[in-house]
Amino acid sequence: MTARFKFAYASAVVLAAAAAAVLVSALVLAAIGVEPFAVFAVILTEPLKDTFGITEILVRSTPLILVALGISIAFRSGVLNIGAEGQIIIGIAAATAVAVSFPGLPKPVLLPLTLLAGAAGGAVWGGIAGTLKAKRDVNEILSTVMLNYIAAQLYGFLLRGPMIDPEELTMGSGTPQSVRLPRAAWLDRLIPGTRLHAGLIIALVLAVLVYVLLWRTTAGFRLRAAGAEPKAARYAGIRVQRSIVAAMLLSGAFAGLAGAVELSGVHRRAIESISSGYGFSGIVVALFAGLNPALIPPAAFFFGLLLLGADMTQRSMSVPANMVYVLQGAIILAIVSAKAVLADQYAREKAYRLYGRIFDRRHPETP
Amino acid sequence: MPKPMANTAEPIRELRLEGVTKRFPGVLACDDISMEVAAGEILALVGENGAGKTTLMNILMGLYQPDGGRILVNGREVRFRDPNDAFALGIGMVHQRFMLVPSMTVAENVALGSKDLHKFLRLDLAEARRRISEVSEHYGLSVQADAYVDQLSVGEQQRAELVKTLCFGARFLILDEPTSALTPQETDELIELLKRMAGEVSVIFISHKLNEVKALSHKVVVLRRGRVVFRGETADHSPADIAALMTGHEVVLPRNDCEDDCGKVLLSLRDLTVRSDRGHAALEKLSLEVRSGEILGLAGVSGNGQRELADTLAGLRKAEGGSVLLAGVELLGKSPREIIDAGFGYIPEDRHNEGIIPSFTVRENLALKDFAEPRFSAASFLKWKEIEKNAAELIERYDIRLSSSQVAAGSLSGGNIQKVILARELARKPKVLVAVYPTRGLDMGASEFIHTRLLELRRAGKGVLLISEELDELMNLSDRIAVIYKGSIVKILESGEATLSRLGVLMAGVEEVQA
Numbered sequence: 001m002t003a004r005f006k007f008a009y010a011s012a013v014v015l016a017a018a019a020a021a022v023l024v025s026a027l028v029l030a031a032i033g034v035e036p037f038a039v040f041a042v043i044l045t046e047p048l049k050d051t052f053g054i055t056e057i058l059v060r061s062t063p064l065i066l067v068a069l070g071i072s073i074a075f076r077s078g079v080l081n082i083g084a085e086g087q088i089i090i091g092i093a094a095a096t097a098v099a100v101s102f103p104g105l106p107k108p109v110l111l112p113l114t115l116l117a118g119a120a121g122g123a124v125w126g127g128i129a130g131t132l133k134a135k136r137d138v139n140e141i142l143s144t145v146m147l148n149y150i151a152a153q154l155y156g157f158l159l160r161g162p163m164i165d166p167e168e169l170t171m172g173s174g175t176p177q178s179v180r181l182p183r184a185a186w187l188d189r190l191i192p193g194t195r196l197h198a199g200l201i202i203a204l205v206l207a208v209l210v211y212v213l214l215w216r217t218t219a220g221f222r223l224r225a226a227g228a229e230p231k232a233a234r235y236a237g238i239r240v241q242r243s244i245v246a247a248m249l250l251s252g253a254f255a256g257l258a259g260a261v262e263l264s265g266v267h268r269r270a271i272e273s274i275s276s277g278y279g280f281s282g283i284v285v286a287l288f289a290g291l292n293p294a295l296i297p298p299a300a301f302f303f304g305l306l307l308l309g310a311d312m313t314q315r316s317m318s319v320p321a322n323m324v325y326v327l328q329g330a331i332i333l334a335i336v337s338a339k340a341v342l343a344d345q346y347a348r349e350k351a352y353r354l355y356g357r358i359f360d361r362r363h364p365e366t367p
Numbered sequence: 368m369p370k371p372m373a374n375t376a377e378p379i380r381e382l383r384l385e386g387v388t389k390r391f392p393g394v395l396a397c398d399d400i401s402m403e404v405a406a407g408e409i410l411a412l413v414g415e416n417g418a419g420k421t422t423l424m425n426i427l428m429g430l431y432q433p434d435g436g437r438i439l440v441n442g443r444e445v446r447f448r449d450p451n452d453a454f455a456l457g458i459g460m461v462h463q464r465f466m467l468v469p470s471m472t473v474a475e476n477v478a479l480g481s482k483d484l485h486k487f488l489r490l491d492l493a494e495a496r497r498r499i500s501e502v503s504e505h506y507g508l509s510v511q512a513d514a515y516v517d518q519l520s521v522g523e524q525q526r527a528e529l530v531k532t533l534c535f536g537a538r539f540l541i542l543d544e545p546t547s548a549l550t551p552q553e554t555d556e557l558i559e560l561l562k563r564m565a566g567e568v569s570v571i572f573i574s575h576k577l578n579e580v581k582a583l584s585h586k587v588v589v590l591r592r593g594r595v596v597f598r599g600e601t602a603d604h605s606p607a608d609i610a611a612l613m614t615g616h617e618v619v620l621p622r623n624d625c626e627d628d629c630g631k632v633l634l635s636l637r638d639l640t641v642r643s644d645r646g647h648a649a650l651e652k653l654s655l656e657v658r659s660g661e662i663l664g665l666a667g668v669s670g671n672g673q674r675e676l677a678d679t680l681a682g683l684r685k686a687e688g689g690s691v692l693l694a695g696v697e698l699l700g701k702s703p704r705e706i707i708d709a710g711f712g713y714i715p716e717d718r719h720n721e722g723i724i725p726s727f728t729v730r731e732n733l734a735l736k737d738f739a740e741p742r743f744s745a746a747s748f749l750k751w752k753e754i755e756k757n758a759a760e761l762i763e764r765y766d767i768r769l770s771s772s773q774v775a776a777g778s779l780s781g782g783n784i785q786k787v788i789l790a791r792e793l794a795r796k797p798k799v800l801v802a803v804y805p806t807r808g809l810d811m812g813a814s815e816f817i818h819t820r821l822l823e824l825r826r827a828g829k830g831v832l833l834i835s836e837e838l839d840e841l842m843n844l845s846d847r848i849a850v851i852y853k854g855s856i857v858k859i860l861e862s863g864e865a866t867l868s869r870l871g872v873l874m875a876g877v878e879e880v881q882a
Contacts, residue, residue: 217747218739225735229724234683235715236735237704346430353432353448 009351010342017338021330028326034319042317043309043324053308055194059266060304063088063258063275065203065297067282069210070254072291074126076214077247078227083129083144084255085279086151087122091256092263093158094121096178096270099185100163107184114185115202115260122256123249125151130248134241140248148279159270178270187265197265204297206254211293223247255279277325281307284328287335303328379457379539379569380406380441387436389422396422398593399436404539404586407566411580411601412573414590415613415782415810420573423590424541427571428460429453459537463544465528469517473510473527474499477534495534502533506564522553526560533568541571546579558583575613575810577606589613610811630659633830634799639689641675641854649675650854652689657799657830662821664845665834666870669804672854673834674716677803680832681713682706694798707736712797714788714805718781722788725777729769730758732776733791757794765790766816782813789820799830806840818844838870852876 026036047053067084074081095118102110129147132138159176168175187197214220225233226243233240258278267274285303289295310324341347383403389396397419404410414420425431427438429447437444440456447453453460467476477499478490485491499512510526511519519527525545532540542561546554561570561583574580580587581601589597589612597612634657643649649672657663667673678684680691682703691698693709701709715721723732734743734754743753758772767786769779776787785805792800802821806814821831821844835841841848842865849859850873858873 216749216751218744218749219747221731221738221749225724225727225731228726229720231717231720232722232724232735234703235681235713235721237702237707239702239704349431350449356432357448 005352005355006348009348013338013341017334017341020337021327021334024330024333025323025327029319029323032319034317039313039317039319039323042313043306046312046316047305047308051191052194055191055196056308057301057304058200059195059197060307061297061300062197062199062203062265063262063278064282064285064300064303065207066199066254066258066261067278068286068289068296068300069203069206069293070122070126070251070258071283071286072289072293072296073210073214073223073254074247074251075286075291076227077223077243078230079130079133079244079247079251080141081126081129081144081248081251082141082283083126083147083279084251084258084282085275085277086144086148087125087252087255088259088262088275088279089151089155090125091118091122091259092270092274093155093163094118094256095185095260095263096163096181099181099264100179103182103184105184110182110184111187111264114181114264115257118260118263119253119257122259123253126248126250126252126255127245130245130252133248134244155270156272159272163270165269176272180269181264185264186268187261189265195266197261199261199265202257202261207293207297214293219246255282258282281328284332287332377441378406381439382458382539382569383439383442384423384427385437385439387423387426387433387438389419389426389431390434391422395593397426397433400590400593400595401436402588402595402598404569404571406569408586409561409565409570409572409584411584411587412571412590413575413577413580413587413609413613415575415812418590418613419593420590421543424460424543424571424573427453427458427541454535454537456539457537458539458541459532459535460541460543461525461528461532461545465524467516467524467528467531470515472513472515473519473530474512476516476527477512477531480531480535498534499530502530506533506560506567508533508560508564520553522549522556525549525553525557538567539569541573543573544575545572546574546576554579577609580609581606613811630828632656633659633694634832635690635692637690637692639676639679639691640687641672641679641684642687643675648854650679650686653851653855655832655849655856657832659830660825660828661846662825662831662833662844664841664848665832665851666836666838666841666848666874667851668874669836671851673803673851675854676851677713677716677801677834680706680711680801681715707795710796710798712792712795712800714785714792714800714802716803718784718788719777723776723784726775728773729762729767729776729779729787730754730772732787733758733761733772733794735791736795761790761794782809782816785809785813785817789817793820793824797829799832800824801832801834803834804836805833806835806837814840838867841865841870842867850874 029036029039047057067088071081071084095114098117099110099114102113105113125147129140129143132143133140156176159178163178165172165177165179168177187199190196190198190200214224222238223243223246225236226238226240227247230240259275262274262278263270281303285296285299288303289299306324306327310321310327313319313323314321381403385401387397387400400419400423402410412420412423422431426433427447429449429452438447439445445456468479471479474492474495475490478484478492478495481495484494496512499510502508503510508526508530510523510530516524516527545557549557558579561572564570572580572584584601587599587601587604587609588595589609591613636653636655638652638654639650640648640652641650653672653676655663665673675684679686680698682698682701682705686699689699693711696709698706698709698711719725724735731754734757737743738749738754743750743757755772761767762769762772765786767783767790769783776784779787805817809817818840821833824831833841833844842862846862847859848862848865848870849856850870851857852874853876857876860869
């Protein structure tokens, strides 16, 4: 089998998967009575037409990058963390609590403290699932999903009770939201007049650091080893249980930080549905990037584009913005299927035989 | 002859391969291979792991397409595009790993593979049973048609697989290392069975166990690195001749005959008591000593506590009582890391999932126990250059065959994986090495290599605990042989006292009567 055939085969599989994702999305769009390719055109081009669009894509990419980095640490360590959504929410709650409790602190102290509080909140929430798995062998997929629900309810309670803006109670409509954070806890906007904030820089720096962590440090070696084959790792003296807890703490911390960055860079107060599904979209981004930190920023940009584009189609073509989740779902299915097909050596042999038969070449390899 | 059932093709009177060649990236797996098998003949195809035997048979079954050469049946050229084409001509293969659905009965398995028995929404099991009984009567191959496959022993499963293949109409059988999973008794039965079947079916028998080849085959073809290096009548050649052809040099199992005085006690187990996963006693007050410059063999039927003993020594299983001293240091209660650092080397039973991390590169696996040492890291950062240098050195020194130190270790052959593990463990200069079934499933060349290294370790004054089922291996290498039965040592024999029959009796748990 020639290298050229292999490359062509892999490309064909990937293209077929992409085509399938497009087709599925198109069918759903057609079913709700809109012209699918017009919608795709709007989603993929409209946001790129001006600075506003591009900055808004980057605003959405920032939490996606942070979440996806955490997800790739967890997945590479053999822990399937589906709980980023809950970890984001707890991160927001913790960051808000710290920021509004110390309004008098100067910015160089309060801002880092706020972000760290967010990371710590997410780490605690992820750590619960990690500890349960390490100590009691509780399936982390179940526990993280359940913890998402608990986090959502807890957050709703906090915003309606202890953390609600007192003014909402006295003169407002009772909207469940916190007070505005003190200015010292705000991330600066990078371009005046847009929402693009310094969180993007934090996310990009962390992408480099996660790459270094996983492939250049002993801690990363340990995490990857424990994730790839826990049995061999145990024989090699690696404490696998500890690695599971560490991976979930780190993964949760990234999600919590994503929440804190979103809070202090964009909304500047805790409101309901602040995370808008970044915890799940972040998983898609991480998988799309092949769990490779270097590819996560571009992947996050692509999904930021989809999210914004879907918002725009809602406005301009009255297609529900939630359509973007259909797209995401189709993309996940396409990635997973393409991976399964590419892992199947016999399928490739079969394709090669078919190729040989179609072109009726006895020995396609010898020129 | 039984009437052909699923198969109406004319019988294969002669199958001939001419110049078959198959290339994989960087490897010439089959290089211009020619051979022929006549009706009713048994041809043994022998060669070390990686010599190209399985690739060649996959070509014959239509799983791979050859890059060159041709296949002739009864003088006519045929092309097998997939296994169905091979089936249609009556060629069937029994794989090393049986292709049976474990949760189904034998009859269901047969019906599943026979397209003509697929009726609307059901399988014609009555017809499947009839075919099974016809085949088993004809060949004297007893098998229970209604037994569930996962309830059968390995030997019975293999008979079921054979019956299935015959029911599909195969009269030309390819058996890929059929005895590798069988007990000695089952192996003898299989050989008797195949002898009876010879004459009616043709067989290509892949093996690297030369006594079986000798007992069974009419002709033998030896492959080495993808080439036919020898073909001839089996009767004219001794197993030693064939072994030499296989490896390219005279094979002498290294014998342990140096008279080093066994020194001080390096590893001492006292009254070790351990429970198994199910909670019953796996080791009961087991006591054992390994001295420096000694290989202590541990013989026993597997399942008598060997696995639990090895796990306990590696620190992965808690002991209920007793003590384990390594050069005077208590190991019980220590973490695996502390045990490794105390000078404990280990070749685990499951080389694929315990010895290496299959998805990691070879160089990562070679540094698996030391990546945090100053040699390979500074201030928590890995020194990839040093890791690579170490890998290059070990690959060279231990003759590990691969295209690059950055291929996934799991993609290597069993022998090369074992070399990776051995290289890593020996490079750490352990005081004591525990080797669990170190040569299981390996060919003679790789086994010999591993034996040599174990003997070198002994000569260097280290202690080796060799846990094995291969009595030849134990008797050739060990200074003393301890026999384990139901979690206790029943007897320790000096190498001179150990005989096959004496060990066999002890392993079966029969008390020796004191003379």
